[in-house]
Amino acid sequence: MERAIVLAASAIGAGLAMIAGVGPGIGQGFAAGKAAEAVGRQPEARGAVTSTMLFGCAVAESTGIYGLVVALILLFANPLVGLL
Amino acid sequence: MLYGMVTDVMGERYMGFAPYIGTLFLFSIVGSLSALTGMRPITADLSVILAWTVVTFLLIQANNIKNHGVFGWLKSFTEPVPFITPLNIISEIANPVSMTFRHFGNIAAGLVITSLVYGGLASLSAAVFSRIPNDFFASIPIFQVGLPAVLSVYFDLFTSFLQTYIICMLTMVFVQGAGE
Numbered sequence: 001m002e003r004a005i006v007l008a009a010s011a012i013g014a015g016l017a018m019i020a021g022v023g024p025g026i027g028q029g030f031a032a033g034k035a036a037e038a039v040g041r042q043p044e045a046r047g048a049v050t051s052t053m054l055f056g057c058a059v060a061e062s063t064g065i066y067g068l069v070v071a072l073i074l075l076f077a078n079p080l081v082g083l084l
Numbered sequence: 085m086l087y088g089m090v091t092d093v094m095g096e097r098y099m100g101f102a103p104y105i106g107t108l109f110l111f112s113i114v115g116s117l118s119a120l121t122g123m124r125p126i127t128a129d130l131s132v133i134l135a136w137t138v139v140t141f142l143l144i145q146a147n148n149i150k151n152h153g154v155f156g157w158l159k160s161f162t163e164p165v166p167f168i169t170p171l172n173i174i175s176e177i178a179n180p181v182s183m184t185f186r187h188f189g190n191i192a193a194g195l196v197i198t199s200l201v202y203g204g205l206a207s208l209s210a211a212v213f214s215r216i217p218n219d220f221f222a223s224i225p226i227f228q229v230g231l232p233a234v235l236s237v238y239f240d241l242f243t244s245f246l247q248t249y250i251i252c253m254l255t256m257v258f259v260q261g262a263g264e
Contacts, residue, residue, distance in 0.1 A: 058250040062182050065189035072192060 006080050014074040020067025027060045093253065094260040101143075101259060108136060109252050116191055116244030120236070127191045127247075130184065137180035140255045144179070148262040183254055187247045194239030201232055 035053035039046050073079070086109070090102040112127060119125040126132050149157045161172045209227040 054246060055250065055253060058186070058246060059254075061190075062186045065186050065193075066182075068189045068193055069185050072189075072196070 002084055003081065006084065007078075010074045010078050010080060014071040017067045017071040017074065020070075021064045024061045024064035028057045031056050031060065089252075090256065093256045098256075098260060098263070101256070104139075104143075105252050105256060108255065109248055111136075112187070112248040112251055113244060116248065117240065119191075119195070119240045119244070125191055125195065125240075125244075127187060127244075128195045130188050133184045133187045133251075134180075136251070137183045140183065140258065141176075141180040143255075143259050144262045145176075147259050151263040179258065183251060187251050190243050190247050194235075194243055198232060198235055198239055201235060202228060205231065 031053055035049050038049045042049075086106045087099065087102050090099060090105055094101065115126040115132065117125075119128075145157070148160065152160065161169050161176075163172075205227040206225040209225045213224075213226070
């Protein structure tokens, strides 16, 4: 019974942890929009703008990745079950 | 190409790092692209990437000591005010941790989503074709043809190249920044 409660709470917690994906989504959308603006203004700088945008996006993504790692730990390597 | 990239980002002074960056690049790209052969990519394992970022962390600190001396290195933790020292130490340690989780998380997320889609398509085709009396045809997961390839292009090809580029770039930027 206790085990079932812990497992259910872990599954809910993993789902809640993925709410962290909202932030990077907004941030990356903002960055991509600005990059599109920049390419529109200066089409010849397209390569530099694109690589800078990808770099910035990948760095901005890390908070979402933290949420994902928490969710993966809760689902596949749950430390809470061992505490029972 | 590699030497040009290292020169662009780090400058002529740090050309000695180019072989290390090249090794990191090749290891990361081959490790991530091995997912295309159907194997579990080696970069979906936390310890592999943790090893690289620990090396990067040591390089950062070594480069800092080399350029500022031991006392300059210790003093850099107490800036701008001595009160903030624990925060500086935590932020130094958070660097390799965030790099590790970034690469690992991207590859592992692709692995999880791809295997979820494979499992879902297998049970879908099992549900649809279970009425066929011939067991052999009913056991073929026909819906697994096609759609996973589209996901694979994004998660295996694009993410692999992007994360390899990112980890090499961050290593170069951090190591170079430690020498300023």
